[in-house]
Amino acid sequence: MKRFLSVLLTAALLLSLVSVSAMAEEKEVLVIDVYDDAANYNGTQTGWFAKLIKDKFNIELNIIASQVVGNTVYATRSEEGNLGDILVVDKSKFPEIVEAGLAREITDKLVDCKNIMVFKNQIDVYNKGLTGEEGKYYGIPTEMTDTSPTTLTDDVIYSSPMLRWDLYKEIGAPKLENLDDLLAALVKIHEIHPTNDDGDPAYPFTLWADWDNNDNMSGPANVVQLTTWYGEKLKGSAILKPDNTFSPLYDRGSAYYTITKFLNKANQLGLVDPDSGTQNWDSVMNKLSTGRADMMWYSWETGFWNSVDRLNAGTAFRFIPVGDQTYYADADRYFGSDRMFGIGGQVEGEKYDRIMEFLDWYASPEGAVFQHNGIEGLNYIVGEDGKFVPYKDNALMDNLPVPDEFGGGGYNDGNNAINQWIVSSLCVNPTTGERYAQKYWQSYKDMTMTEMKKEWSEMFGAEDDVAWMKQNGKLLASPSVDFAPAADNNDIIALRSDVNKALCEYTWNLIMTCATDEEFEAMWDEMIAQLDGFGYQELFAYDCALWQPEVDAKIAAAAQ
Numbered sequence: 164m165k166r167f168l169s170v171l172l173t174a175a176l177l178l179s180l181v182s183v184s185a186m187a188e189e190k191e192v193l194v195i196d197v198y199d200d201a202a203n204y205n206g207t208q209t210g211w212f213a214k215l216i217k218d219k220f221n222i223e224l225n226i227i228a229s230q231v232v233g234n235t236v237y238a239t240r241s242e243e244g245n246l247g248d249i250l251v252v253d254k255s256k257f258p259e260i261v262e263a264g265l266a267r268e269i270t271d272k273l274v275d276c277k278n279i280m281v282f283k284n285q286i287d288v289y290n291k292g293l294t295g296e297e298g299k300y301y302g303i304p305t306e307m308t309d310t311s312p313t314t315l316t317d318d319v320i321y322s323s324p325m326l327r328w329d330l331y332k333e334i335g336a337p338k339l340e341n342l343d344d345l346l347a348a349l350v351k352i353h354e355i356h357p358t359n360d361d362g363d364p365a366y367p368f369t370l371w372a373d374w375d376n377n378d379n380m381s382g383p384a385n386v387v388q389l390t391t392w393y394g395e396k397l398k399g400s401a402i403l404k405p406d407n408t409f410s411p412l413y414d415r416g417s418a419y420y421t422i423t424k425f426l427n428k429a430n431q432l433g434l435v436d437p438d439s440g441t442q443n444w445d446s447v448m449n450k451l452s453t454g455r456a457d458m459m460w461y462s463w464e465t466g467f468w469n470s471v472d473r474l475n476a477g478t479a480f481r482f483i484p485v486g487d488q489t490y491y492a493d494a495d496r497y498f499g500s501d502r503m504f505g506i507g508g509q510v511e512g513e514k515y516d517r518i519m520e521f522l523d524w525y526a527s528p529e530g531a532v533f534q535h536n537g538i539e540g541l542n543y544i545v546g547e548d549g550k551f552v553p554y555k556d557n558a559l560m561d562n563l564p565v566p567d568e569f570g571g572g573g574y575n576d577g578n579n580a581i582n583q584w585i586v587s588s589l590c591v592n593p594t595t596g597e598r599y600a601q602k603y604w605q606s607y608k609d610m611t612m613t614e615m616k617k618e619w620s621e622m623f624g625a626e627d628d629v630a631w632m633k634q635n636g637k638l639l640a641s642p643s644v645d646f647a648p649a650a651d652n653n654d655i656i657a658l659r660s661d662v663n664k665a666l667c668e669y670t671w672n673l674i675m676t677c678a679t680d681e682e683f684e685a686m687w688d689e690m691i692a693q694l695d696g697f698g699y700q701e702l703f704a705y706d707c708a709l710w711q712p713e714v715d716a717k718i719a720a721a722a723q
Contacts, residue, residue: 193222193517198240198247200256201305201502201583202228203373203444210577211538214570220521226580230373241265249518250505251305251583254647255379257503258293261301266505269519270300276523278530279585282307285498288645303522304499306587312497312643312720316589317462318602318627320492320638322388325459325480328615330356332477336622340486342425349434352457359454367457368429370439371447372671376663378501379648381412382419383670386426389460390418391491394639398713399648399706400662400699405489405639407714409707411699412666413691420687426674427683440671452560470557471607477615482628490632491639495589498645502583526585528594534579535588535599538569543601550595552606642720646713655705661697669693 207213208224216222227247229236237256240246246265260266273279273286280286285307290300310316324345334351337344349367359365374384380397381387387397394405395418401409402417412419429435436455438446450456451467459465459480469479506518524530536543536551542558543551555563562573570577588600601607625631632638651659669690677683 190221190513190517192217193220193514194225195222195249195514195518195521196225196227196247196507197249197251197581198227198229198237198507199249199251199581199583200229200253201251202226202580203230203582204228204580205231208580210572211565211570211574212533212577212579214577215533216521219524220517222517222521224580228580230377245509246507248507248510248514249522250503250507251581252503252505253379254304254501254503255650257302257505257647259650260505261293264508266301267508267510267515268299268301269303269506270298272515272519273300273303274298276519276526278523278526278528279303281309281526282585285645288498289503289647292645292647301505303504303585305502305504305583305585306496306500307585307590308495308497308587309590310495310497312494313723314495314497315492315629315640316495316598318629319462319482320490320629320632321462322391322460323462323482323490323628324392324485324488325462325465326352326483327356327457327478328481328619329476329478330457331481331483332618338486339483342421342485342487345483345485346425346428346432346434349429349458350432353434356457361453363453363455364436365455365457366436367434368426368439369436369442369447369450369456370426370674371442371444372440372667373444375667381659381663382666385460386419386422386670386674389422389425392485392488393418393421394489394491395419396491396641398710400659400666400702401706401710403710403714405491407718409703409710411703413687413694413699415687423670423673424683427677430674431678435674440675452562467560470560471553471610472557474611474615475613477613477618479615481615481619482631484623484631484635484637489637489639491641492629492632493641494643496587497643504583504585522585528592531584531586531588531590531599532592532594534584534586536601537574538565541565541569541574546606550597550606551601551604553601553604553610556601642717644713644716644720646716648709648713655702658698658702662694662699662702665693665697666690 204226205228206226208226213223227236241263246260250260250266252260285304286300289302289304291297293301330352333355334348337348339345339348353367356365370385372383375382377384379399381400390397390402396403397412400412402412402419404410410417414420426435448467451464465480473479504522510518537558539545541555544554546552557563558574559578562575565571565574565577589598591597592599597604620626623631625634629638669686673683673686677686
């Protein structure tokens, strides 16, 4: 019955695409430059998503990815006066982009964008903070939710230690009290799982450097994200402690030191992929999806492995608590994430009209489904009750072939390269009444009420990760507030560049080259001296002042 429904729905979708394609072809092909701080791919969008938007709007996307080609592209294009047609940029840069005329005012079109303006409250708050005026719009926050600033909807958090359940059980499911216990468990896991099923080397840690100094955090992303395991959060070059005070990241009492030393110990034990530090995200993504990583720490990483079949087989990744950790987690990003959508300052006329038409569709239920759920008949089907049912949920991780009528090629190869949304996956899809994120669908919950889930719940006495953290006083939830740090001036830009470059170089060497604890401590002292020589203390004081208003706003929001 499901297959029959899928065939009918696929046929219906094809008919709608044909009619839309006919309308789109009445317009000339429009190539849109997308300057994108979130993208992991540089070049022309290809595959199924390219066909989708070509058929609907007769547009092609040229992705300009700063993470791929380097941050100098921002300065170069800014000097030329044309950053791009669609801008996906860090919030901290957006005010200077507007002031420089690199992003245009979009009030005249945005007020008529019914899908985007579902989030009018959030958009108003941001733009009033930007311009000081009511009803004047330049930017659209990314990944806004339809919940509230203090709601924590998710049952998992952004970063926590996750192990493969079958391997964890095979080594006796040891109770982990600290990072040394975690390392001991990973040593045993590596002994029983040195390779994947194809005989390729597997390691507990496979790291990458593409995202270093990103998201307003100094240092390698694979270090700074793990500081949240101890309730600490990087704010530029400063660490925000659980008591809402700041400390230098290189203090030996900081989680930055703790995690860097933890990864160095892991490397000394042979647990770190030797390609770490030189490989890029694309290489890591392949390793995650082929079983060459024995540990994950981003919740979204599990999407490259945790299929329904693996959940049923008990070979999926699950959060394993570590006793001395208290986990920092952001509440739902009601006001949006750390990036903004904007429209280039030189965009006008027909191009302006079609870009806004595209973005409003991008924020529509149909657009959000394509972004968060994929292709009907390939990634999901629609049940008799109108709700979604997972179908081939391994399409992303296994890069499954896409039918020719949808554009052909591999699913992951053709995935949306913008890699940033207006509508968060936590929002409710009005068509189904369920959230866009698959794990909230009743059909998915029914399919994944597995033995593994029952075993985990019985072992840890909780329904899910967040429930365990709340029950055990191990969750530090930070309210969502509308805040964007002021842009750095030229002196701070130069200072931050010097400090961040040295910090990353030293941190990678600390992890990958120090063969003893003595070498590690000596290099740590050398790093402190070098960073201070570059002016770290000045940068630290600047960042403390820069981020204090956000801390104050969060304290106020938590007290309400």
